[in-house]
Amino acid sequence: MEKDVQVLEDVTVRFAGDSGDGMQLTGSQFTNTTALAGNDLSTLPDYPAEIRAPAGTLYGVSGFQLHFSSSDIQTPGDSPDVLVAMNPAALKVNLRDLKKNATIIANENAFDSKNLKLAEYETNPLEDKSLEGYNVIPVPLTKLTHAALDGLTLSMKEKDRCKNFFALGLMFWLYSKPLEPTIEWIEEKFKKNETVKEANKRALHAGYGYGDTTEIFTTRYEVEPAKLTPGLYRNLSGNEAVALGLVAASHQAGIPLFLGSYPITPASDILHELSRYKNFGVKTVQAEDEIAGICVAIGASFSGSLAATTTSGPGLALKMEAVGLSVMTELPLVIVDVQRGGPSTGLPTKTEQADLFQAMYGRNGESPVCVLAASTPGDCFHMAVEASRLALKYMTPVILLTDGYLANGSEPWKIPAIEELPEMKVTFRTEKEGFFPYLRDENYARPWAIPGTPGLEHRIGGLEKANITGHVSYDTKNHDFMVRTRAKKVKHIENDIPDLEVRGEKSGDLLILGWGGTYGAITETVTRLLSKGYKLSQAHLKYLNPMPKNTGEVLKRFKQVLVPEINLGQLAYILRAEYLYPVESLTKVEGLPFKSSEIEEKIISMIGGK
Amino acid sequence: MSAQEVKTEGAKLTVKDFQTPHDIRWCPGCGDYSILAQMQRVSPDLNVAKENFVWVSGIGCSSRFPYYMDTYGFHGIHGRAPAIATGVKVARPDLSVWVATGDGDLLSIGGNHFIHACRRNVDLKILLFNNRIYGLTKGQFSPTSEKGKKTKSTPYGAIDHPFNPVAVALGVDTTFIARTMDRDAKHMQLMMNRAAAHKGTALIEVYQNCNIFNDGAYEHLTEKDQKPDTTVFLEHGKPLIFGKNKDKGIRLNGFTPAVVDLSSGQFTADDCWVHDEFDKSPVRATILSHFTEMEDFPVPFGIFRQTTKNTYDGDVQQQIDDITKSQGKGDLMKLFTSANTWEVK
Numbered sequence A: 001m002e003k004d005v006q007v008l009e010d011v012t013v014r015f016a017g018d019s020g021d022g023m024q025l026t027g028s029q030f031t032n033t034t035a036l037a038g039n040d041l042s043t044l045p046d047y048p049a050e051i052r053a054p055a056g057t058l059y060g061v062s063g064f065q066l067h068f069s070s071s072d073i074q075t076p077g078d079s080p081d082v083l084v085a086m087n088p089a090a091l092k093v094n095l096r097d098l099k100k101n102a103t104i105i106a107n108e109n110a111f112d113s114k115n116l117k118l119a120e121y122e123t124n125p126l127e128d129k130s131l132e133g134y135n136v137i138p139v140p141l142t143k144l145t146h147a148a149l150d151g152l153t154l155s156m157k158e159k160d161r162c163k164n165f166f167a168l169g170l171m172f173w174l175y176s177k178p179l180e181p182t183i184e185w186i187e188e189k190f191k192k193n194e195t196v197k198e199a200n201k202r203a204l205h206a207g208y209g210y211g212d213t214t215e216i217f218t219t220r221y222e223v224e225p226a227k228l229t230p231g232l233y234r235n236l237s238g239n240e241a242v243a244l245g246l247v248a249a250s251h252q253a254g255i256p257l258f259l260g261s262y263p264i265t266p267a268s269d270i271l272h273e274l275s276r277y278k279n280f281g282v283k284t285v286q287a288e289d290e291i292a293g294i295c296v297a298i299g300a301s302f303s304g305s306l307a308a309t310t311t312s313g314p315g316l317a318l319k320m321e322a323v324g325l326s327v328m329t330e331l332p333l334v335i336v337d338v339q340r341g342g343p344s345t346g347l348p349t350k351t352e353q354a355d356l357f358q359a360m361y362g363r364n365g366e367s368p369v370c371v372l373a374a375s376t377p378g379d380c381f382h383m384a385v386e387a388s389r390l391a392l393k394y395m396t397p398v399i400l401l402t403d404g405y406l407a408n409g410s411e412p413w414k415i416p417a418i419e420e421l422p423e424m425k426v427t428f429r430t431e432k433e434g435f436f437p438y439l440r441d442e443n444y445a446r447p448w449a450i451p452g453t454p455g456l457e458h459r460i461g462g463l464e465k466a467n468i469t470g471h472v473s474y475d476t477k478n479h480d481f482m483v484r485t486r487a488k489k490v491k492h493i494e495n496d497i498p499d500l501e502v503r504g505e506k507s508g509d510l511l512i513l514g515w516g517g518t519y520g521a522i523t524e525t526v527t528r529l530l531s532k533g534y535k536l537s538q539a540h541l542k543y544l545n546p547m548p549k550n551t552g553e554v555l556k557r558f559k560q561v562l563v564p565e566i567n568l569g570q571l572a573y574i575l576r577a578e579y580l581y582p583v584e585s586l587t588k589v590e591g592l593p594f595k596s597s598e599i600e601e602k603i604i605s606m607i608g609g610k
Numbered sequence B: 001m002s003a004q005e006v007k008t009e010g011a012k013l014t015v016k017d018f019q020t021p022h023d024i025r026w027c028p029g030c031g032d033y034s035i036l037a038q039m040q041r042v043s044p045d046l047n048v049a050k051e052n053f054v055w056v057s058g059i060g061c062s063s064r065f066p067y068y069m070d071t072y073g074f075h076g077i078h079g080r081a082p083a084i085a086t087g088v089k090v091a092r093p094d095l096s097v098w099v100a101t102g103d104g105d106l107l108s109i110g111g112n113h114f115i116h117a118c119r120r121n122v123d124l125k126i127l128l129f130n131n132r133i134y135g136l137t138k139g140q141f142s143p144t145s146e147k148g149k150k151t152k153s154t155p156y157g158a159i160d161h162p163f164n165p166v167a168v169a170l171g172v173d174t175t176f177i178a179r180t181m182d183r184d185a186k187h188m189q190l191m192m193n194r195a196a197a198h199k200g201t202a203l204i205e206v207y208q209n210c211n212i213f214n215d216g217a218y219e220h221l222t223e224k225d226q227k228p229d230t231t232v233f234l235e236h237g238k239p240l241i242f243g244k245n246k247d248k249g250i251r252l253n254g255f256t257p258a259v260v261d262l263s264s265g266q267f268t269a270d271d272c273w274v275h276d277e278f279d280k281s282p283v284r285a286t287i288l289s290h291f292t293e294m295e296d297f298p299v300p301f302g303i304f305r306q307t308t309k310n311t312y313d314g315d316v317q318q319q320i321d322d323i324t325k326s327q328g329k330g331d332l333m334k335l336f337t338s339a340n341t342w343e344v345k
């Protein structure tokens, strides 16, 4: 049957099912294929905190959203155009997010009385007209998958498990994408199990074939490749990007990378990634707890490694005494906090930006550290490199803030040439003449003299240091001097970072100022409003401490400044305190990134409709 | 790091090379002085270049130790010395890494790091200054204080049951466990030498007198007139015999030890328990470790048990070497492009 092909500029799809249904896998396969096809894209995995919540329940629903486009995009999309719902619970949980008249592809075999009850449906929504207005396409996914696997010696359960590949095949057909990348992946992944390999391939083909032959689908869609900056690309998540960034920094610095870490959601993937890079000389220690994670890193830093520790909010809280120790001992250390919903255990699998205060101020005493924040998954690479550069150059701990959304989300990443990476060659102190542990260079950095260097034996620690000699000192005047010197050192970094750039008019009525992972949503909103003729500007802070030198001046060029944050206004608070500028705050703490419509609404309310 | 293995040029190291010019701030008469002196005495002969020693400590009186050793030193935070030292050793297996710590530091706030360093068998030498009290915070009971002990924080007597550090160390399969005392310089030096020669985690529990807050805690073990009857010195291959006249022995009936009289003619040295430092089974060392809680039994000093197992730091390096050999040295560009890539023209 001939089918129409309709060209679309962008599409947002969401796969949803039980946490055991393989939705994250389905989503990431669709993502990779879409990326290879040259679309710009952005993803948002959303999964429950339980690993395998009971099947069919509302709280066990796992989702993966992907926005892909033929033009430059910034977010995983506000509301999906298409929902693939593997069961009633998946439909129920996701329905409210969908666009009006969105397409719903539902596995009708899963809409039995048991699952309907678990999802708290009194009647079957596929039949009771409650979905009127949506384009509902019921597909007997389970049955068709079983039929496709006829003759294979697999249990019913094992056959059931292949239905996500059927759904994937169908979606590939619907969006005119090739099957090859997924087939290659299946071949590799299941090379040890011939039957499962065959089953998954058959399910994938069957799904594709179903789209082609059934009369339900009259149209298929195409999203053309995006016009990205020329270059070599790959798809990259924020956590992978941090791992690559640290390895790249170690390469540039010419010293080995050492990671001390403790498993914690959503940061563990950085530990997993780095544990694989043994042939880069990367040493990873999965420590007995968060505190040990940072302490082994401090030991490694003392003895000459590029040391890092990775964690999330609760872990950072545990590490803080040791962060203070690296402030006092003035050793380079990269601390990555992949923020999640808090306080306490909070929402481990949901995103938030509420650790800014913790990063800035969460230690005893006057304890300034450099604080950076990445703005997109790909930017996590650059900021991990930057965090390392600053740590090494200024002999200071640097906290890099990312978040669950950046960590698990992904986007096409333009692979940099090695020559484009910043210079950061480290030289250890070896000269005995004139050596003092706390004699500073022009950047207020003290010398890095590592064990094994003859003649430079010295002792450091958490007690206050005498200026220059580094001996223990209880002298009160010296303490005052050292406190101010440490603060001055961190502040001095402002001379080594880029100015805050303003997009759009350099002065005017309204500036939208964001930080960290809200970049995508803000950019998308501003782009849309600019194209509609609104007058507004945008800036994004990636350096939170110190802030770019021109920050105060930028603020003052605008009549109003709006600061959207996934917290209760932490950056807004700091800006008001620091620059005495009455910024307006837009906050949301729902464990999810901003939708650009939410930011748009606020902006319109500030500057009025047009 | 081969360049750093080169010894300092010139003459052989001496005690003086390990002394710092700083005033030592322990109370006069403190047992810590002896530990420092013995360590400075043995260090020149350990066959380690001076610059390759690293001393790491936590918080407490004992943890001031690194300031008084003229080597690389790191005075850490409370309880975390084993973790910091692990980082030093794993990053740089070429270094000789020592930990100075106390009963509060290692066994209370640092308990977790202690057992995990031992479990992993990181090649660290840990000197546990056990004075059974918190000194630096001025006299609260510690995890090794005896039950019922009256201190500032336990005016009616401590309710806590104490820790048995040797038994704990045996429980996590520590590969070298020894005990010595501040008042026996020769024995302490011997233990330090033996610990230094051991590859893997070596724990030396030093009974150390805090003459300010817990004076005399070990008097019955250290004073000449009582020591022979209250202590037994473990020597590999030798029977467990003690007493002023070497007239008491320890026999093992199954798993039950008994103190026997060697003067009555009923038992001879041949009937006594012969110490085996390298015993594959931890059972006998565990029985020995509990003598401290058994009435009429002498307190053992010496090496309880020494075993061999791969070191953590060694295996970390080995894995890196093996994988680098099989996969080739990492290439950054190859790593960047290790996922599916596409070209945008």
Ligand code: SF4
Pocket (backbone or CB within 6 Å): B025, B026, B027, B029, B030, B031, B032, B061, B131, B135, B136, B209, B210, B211, B212, B213
């Ligand atoms: S308080 Fe006790 S342990 Fe501390 S230095 Fe004084 S005597 Fe030694």
